Amino acid sequence: MLGQKERHIKKRMEGRVIINRLMMVLFGVATAIGLIFLVLLFYRVLTQGIGYLNWDYLSNFPAPYPEEAGIYAGLIGSIMLMVIVAIFSVMVGVGSAIYLEEYAPKNRMTEFIRINIQNLAGVPSIVFGLLGLTFFVYLFSFGYTLIAGGLTMALLILPVIIVAAQEAVRSVPAEMKEASYGMGATKWQTISRVILPAAVPGILTGTIIALSRAIGETAPLIIVGAAAAIYTLPESLLAKYTVMPIQIYNWTSRPAEEWQFVAGAGIIVLLVVLLLMNSIAVWIRNKYQHRL
């Protein structure tokens, strides 16, 4: 026979178990909401844009009529911009990472550089746009050109590349370094012939992920003057240019409904490029993950 107290406890326990179960469902639903919006977003973009996506769209310049408008200038512009960004940010980023991991003395200066990089990663992208506007567009008088946009974006993703490269350099086993020193190699010989080759997959993966962030960035490029109406491809670093996100933004902000479809098609192209870049990054990571 159960006493009053036991019955009370049993009842409370049932309640606790039921609440546990209810909350589990609630947590599951919350997780599903995020995923549902992801699916909705893809579904919306696909259904809106697919009708305008064809070869003409990929090979046409911007045009005043939705049926004739194309993403060609944006696509090529984005690729050219990314090449500039990659060259600059990888050189400086990998250099910084090697300095911080292998050469930097443990002092206040090093600590300051480290904290500074961490803080730069949290600066809104539009602030980099203002930096680029003052320095690259006006002070260096590049104007609204490819090189001004490229340098601005390179500075924007530099913190991401430094952190990725640092991790890649750090994950090279100490035995390999010591073996190299043991053979009489100097510090730079060890870095250039042992550490860097071993760190290349990690650096590449980090770089591609950083570039895939840069290729979707719009705000800083609006500030440093990427143009919307471009009817030729940039012929030099000092030429006017456009990129895919700028075209998409421009089309999205037009009132007529057809332009939403044109923008949707542009988004599909942008997302496919992003997907390709991320797949390559994942492929590199998986291929070289367990080599060391």
Next chain:
Amino acid sequence: MDKSLQSEGKSFNVQQMIESNKKKTSIGEKIERIIPTLLFLCAAVSVVTTVGILFTFLRESIGFFSDVSIIDFYTGSQWSPWSGEFGVAPLIGGTLLITLIATIVAVPLGLMSAIFLSEYASDKARRVIKPVLEVLAGIPTVVYGYFALTFVTPMFQFFLPDLGIFNALSGGFVVGIMILPMVASLSEDAMNSVPNALREAAYGLGSTKLEVVVKVVLPAAFSGIVASIVLAISRAIGETMIVTIAAGATPNLTLNPTESIQTMTAFIVQAATGDTSFGSTIYYSLYAVGMTLFVFTLVMNLIAQYISRKFREEY
């Protein structure tokens, strides 16, 4: 004897070899000495960038504050730069309204997702769901803006027929969806690093899973969770394209989410795309607004770093 004669015949001796080797090492030594300096210069670029940002803001803002008094800028409540009214309050208000809506969306959903992934979901489910959720963080913001304008606003208009095309509600909501994976992923990391011994001790005392989560895991992961929320808020404050596309361009000091507003970031885009001539007051106002934005996000980032450093639980 023969050997040395041969060598002399080719005018080739050991001393010369040593000399030439010495020269080689001296080149090597030079490289060895130059490289650290070169690499230091690379690392200095990031410091120069920060200095550049500060220099940009100080120089151009001084230009602005010689036209408009700093007191009027921060206390005025009217922002209409094209008719000479520079009170930044409506822009700050717009930014905070968007941030508030985004936080209301992202924090509960993000935390609940994190709890589900870290405590309830199987290992296999987590390894699938977490990366998929993180895809949300990799989608370009211009795409979110498009989604907010062409899908979320019409969806809200179904429930709120009076809702205008540009409104803070759908802008803020979509910013919330954008920062959701940041809250979820970073909080999940924090919860995951709570040692299992703590959980098992609580189970041993007869707790249900929920009680373990609420009374053990959440308190133990508290600093990481708060840091993730602060970082996400900082992202929301600096978010540009979603609010530019979907939230409107009407500086408006309001708490009503159905109205069209303008954030600090959206004004910067508007002024930069319009025909703003170099050196005009509006041109300089870009930097005064940008500096205010920068200070907001910097303070948030410093708070996040302080929290995760100061209150980090070491296990």
